[in-house]
Amino acid sequence: MSRKPGGGFIGDGLAQIGALGLFLLSVLAAVPRSLRYFAETVRQIFFVGAMSLVIIMTCGLFIGLVLGLQLYEVLSRFGSTASVGTVVAIALYRELGPVVTALLFAGRAGTSITAEIGLMRATDQLAAMEMMAVDPMAYVVAPRFLAGVIAMPLLASIFNALAIFGSHLVAVTWLGLDNGTFWSNMTGAVDVWTDVMNGVWKSAVFGAVVTLVATFQGYSTAPTSEGVAYATTRTVVYSSILTLAIDFLMTAFLM
Amino acid sequence: MTQRRSHQIGTGLFILLGFAALGYLATQTTSLANYRQGPTYALKARFTNVGQLKLRAPVKIAGVRIGSVSDIQLEPDRLEALVTLAIDNRYNQLPDDSAAAVFTSGLLGDQYVALKPGGSPDMFKNGDEIILTQSSMQLEELIGKYLVGSGDSPAKKPAESESATQEGKTP
Amino acid sequence: MSAVSTSSKDALVRIRGLRTRLGGKVIFDGVDLDIPRGGITAVMGPSGTGKTTLLRHITGQLQPDAGEIVVDGRNLAQLDRNGLFELRERIGYLFQNSALLTDFSVFENVAFPLRQHARLPEELIRNIVLPKLQAVGLRGAAELMPAELSGGMARRVALARAIVRDPMLLIYDEPFVGLDPIALNQVLKLIRVLNQTLGLTSIVVAHELSAVSRVADHIYLLAAGKVAAHGGPDELVRGDTDWTRQFFGGEADGPVPFHYPARDYASDLGFAKERA
Numbered sequence: 028m029s030r031k032p033g034g035g036f037i038g039d040g041l042a043q044i045g046a047l048g049l050f051l052l053s054v055l056a057a058v059p060r061s062l063r064y065f066a067e068t069v070r071q072i073f074f075v076g077a078m079s080l081v082i083i084m085t086c087g088l089f090i091g092l093v094l095g096l097q098l099y100e101v102l103s104r105f106g107s108t109a110s111v112g113t114v115v116a117i118a119l120y121r122e123l124g125p126v127v128t129a130l131l132f133a134g135r136a137g138t139s140i141t142a143e144i145g146l147m148r149a150t151d152q153l154a155a156m157e158m159m160a161v162d163p164m165a166y167v168v169a170p171r172f173l174a175g176v177i178a179m180p181l182l183a184s185i186f187n188a189l190a191i192f193g194s195h196l197v198a199v200t201w202l203g204l205d206n207g208t209f210w211s212n213m214t215g216a217v218d219v220w221t222d223v224m225n226g227v228w229k230s231a232v233f234g235a236v237v238t239l240v241a242t243f244q245g246y247s248t249a250p251t252s253e254g255v256a257y258a259t260t261r262t263v264v265y266s267s268i269l270t271l272a273i274d275f276l277m278t279a280f281l282m
Numbered sequence: 283m284t285q286r287r288s289h290q291i292g293t294g295l296f297i298l299l300g301f302a303a304l305g306y307l308a309t310q311t312t313s314l315a316n317y318r319q320g321p322t323y324a325l326k327a328r329f330t331n332v333g334q335l336k337l338r339a340p341v342k343i344a345g346v347r348i349g350s351v352s353d354i355q356l357e358p359d360r361l362e363a364l365v366t367l368a369i370d371n372r373y374n375q376l377p378d379d380s381a382a383a384v385f386t387s388g389l390l391g392d393q394y395v396a397l398k399p400g401g402s403p404d405m406f407k408n409g410d411e412i413i414l415t416q417s418s419m420q421l422e423e424l425i426g427k428y429l430v431g432s433g434d435s436p437a438k439k440p441a442e443s444e445s446a447t448q449e450g451k452t453p
Numbered sequence: 454m455s456a457v458s459t460s461s462k463d464a465l466v467r468i469r470g471l472r473t474r475l476g477g478k479v480i481f482d483g484v485d486l487d488i489p490r491g492g493i494t495a496v497m498g499p500s501g502t503g504k505t506t507l508l509r510h511i512t513g514q515l516q517p518d519a520g521e522i523v524v525d526g527r528n529l530a531q532l533d534r535n536g537l538f539e540l541r542e543r544i545g546y547l548f549q550n551s552a553l554l555t556d557f558s559v560f561e562n563v564a565f566p567l568r569q570h571a572r573l574p575e576e577l578i579r580n581i582v583l584p585k586l587q588a589v590g591l592r593g594a595a596e597l598m599p600a601e602l603s604g605g606m607a608r609r610v611a612l613a614r615a616i617v618r619d620p621m622l623l624i625y626d627e628p629f630v631g632l633d634p635i636a637l638n639q640v641l642k643l644i645r646v647l648n649q650t651l652g653l654t655s656i657v658v659a660h661e662l663s664a665v666s667r668v669a670d671h672i673y674l675l676a677a678g679k680v681a682a683h684g685g686p687d688e689l690v691r692g693d694t695d696w697t698r699q700f701f702g703g704e705a706d707g708p709v710p711f712h713y714p715a716r717d718y719a720s721d722l723g724f725a726k727e728r729a
């Protein structure tokens with residue numbers, strides 16, 4: 028996976044995407060074998076999911092507070108403060124929830140996945156597994172990938188719930204919007220399938236994207252402490268860019 | 283082993299919490315919240331024009347949702363819209379001279395039925411009809427009124443259209 | 454020198470005509486080598502000659518460009534993934550840096566190969582793991598985490614893990630590096646004792662002649678992509694080639710040059726014109 032110098036920016040980018048695509052195939056091929064190690068997947072859901080709760084909940088709450096403030100201010104110019112709840116909910120479910128959660132997830136869980144697998148590579152733990160006839164793709168990579176796909180929609184939902192709570196706190200408790208107005212406008216305009224579930228699919232895809240990049244970077248890292256450090260940075264950069272690009276494609280063509 | 287156990291418990295709690303949040307969002311903050319309603323009673327109202335009013339649109343008093351539109355039909359003999367409202371049973375203290383109007387939320391939002399409480403000592407019962415109604419304000423009509431009314435006497439046209447929609451069947 | 458030992462019939466590992474290039478560099482250029490059953494064979498050579506690479510070939514982690522590798526009668530080139538895994542289940546491998554799984558305790562590290570390949574009752578796992586830990590003298594450390602171990606202890610745990618499934622072949626990659634004299638003696642003793650009591654075949658990769666000559670029955674000296682010399686320890690030390698003299702005599706210059714290949718010294722210093 029070493030990159031040849033002078034390959035050119037576009038050539039490098041294409042090579043990376045190609046390598047990532049091949050890696051995706053081998054991860055998917057390893058998923059059935061990884062079901063033997065289901066306990067490992069459960070453990071990884073704990074690490075990537077439960078351990079990300081604090082940052083997800085805190086950020087969700089603050090996003091909700093800010094959205095409540097901003098939208099109340101802006102919508103009051105049109106005399107439509109009644110729609111604060113609606114706009115907050117739709118913006119969160121369709122875009123902000125999945126995307127912001129994915130970016131936070133890349134920083135919190137993605138980096139630790141890369142660093143962990145990179146260190147396993149550098150200290151021969153992956154080779155040791157090969158030697159113990161345990162396939163690291165099935166035992167190390169696939170469970171983390173599955174955990175990301177499972178945990179991300181749940182994290183995004185928790186993020187959204189906290190953000191709704193935050194915007195309610197600002198708009199209703201603080202700025203005095205009527206409670207019934209807030210909720211009834213929201214329930215009148217938000218749809219389960221086109222808004223909530225679309226967000227859930229999106230975040231499952233983002234979970235796959237971030238964990239795929241993170242495991243790929245860790246797996247193919249140069250086995251030195253410097254290599255691990257660079258790989259960790261690349262995980263954040265690449266998975267953020269990829270998340271936003273795929274978000275655009277999904278929104279434009281699928282939803 | 284014990285560590286593995288605590289990870290399993292933590293994972294279980296996390297998944298529970300996540301699904302609880304998802305379930306809450308899906309059922310309490312979307313139109314699903316309107317399906318799931320307790321026992322209701324029906325009120326009827328006639329409008330000359332319901333505009334964009336849709337089934338399951340909210341019925342509100344003072345901005346608070348108290349029920350939803352359960353049926354919209356054309357009454358063949360009078361060529362008016364007959365709208366059936368399903369009102370939550372806990373809001374059973376509505377004076378029987380309350381008025382109904384089809385409003386738009388915000389400038390361009392969805393339409394809903396607003397009730398304006400009257401002062402009668404008697405309350406609506408299941409199947410009663412709301413006598414005082416006001417039809418939907420069509421944006422086109424408003425603009426037309428404005429353009430025409432600017433040359434005319436300003437009070438005339440709005441008054442006409444208002445009274446036309448007001449059903450004159452007050453006892 | 455005839456590279457093939459006479460006992461090639463009962464060799465556990467047989468390598469013929471091995472050729473490998475890695476990153477454009479020739480690592481092996483025609484290596485023939487036999488590892489006899491039941492013995493302790495040492496593979497020695499300067500750093501970077503490809504000793505670890507040779508081990509990766511023997512365990513099928515790396516395919517050679519050319520040549521034949523036969524382990525226990527099976528040609529590695531003809532094995533699929535499952536066949537390789539089956540073979541590896543009977544090979545214990547001690548990594549240069551122990552490679553213990555950082556998430557697991559000492560006990561769980563040693564139990565790991567057992568748990569991955571069979572659903573055994575917990576009691577049976579204890580009855581297998583504890584004797585191995587006892588053998589390396591670390592039964593008392595069963596509940597420690599890898600981060601709490603010294604280098605020598607970690608290596609002994611890795612050794613216990615390597616023998617937990619009673620392998621036929623035990624491979625040690627640089628088992629003496631970074632050990633204090635006490636730990637080194639402990640590891641030496643273990644290599645000897647395990648080989649005798651478990652009746653297995655051992656390959657020891659190292660470059661400490663004093664240590665190796667105390668355990669090895671047979672030594673291969675690799676250099677410049679070829680087998681430079683092989684034979685019993687005494688034989689080799691007395692050997693009279695440039696390689697053996699430099700390697701076992703510890704001379705700074707010889708076939709392995711002291712100077713990294715460079716341009717002419719004078720021209721580097723800027724005297725080229727005057728000379729010419």
Ligand SMILES: Nc1ncnc2c1ncn2[C@@H]1O[C@H](COP(=O)(O)OP(=O)(O)O)[C@@H](O)[C@H]1O
Nearest residue numbers: 475476480498499500501502503504505506507
């Ligand atoms: N994957 C690889 N790609 C390129 N070069 C490699 C690779 N693995 C090892 N090498 C090179 O092969 C040579 C032999 O390495 P190694 O077998 O680790 O030597 P030793 O164990 O004898 O010190 C080294 O020069 C190393 O740089």
Ligand SMILES: [Mg+2]
Nearest residue numbers: 504505549627
């Ligand atoms: Mg080496």
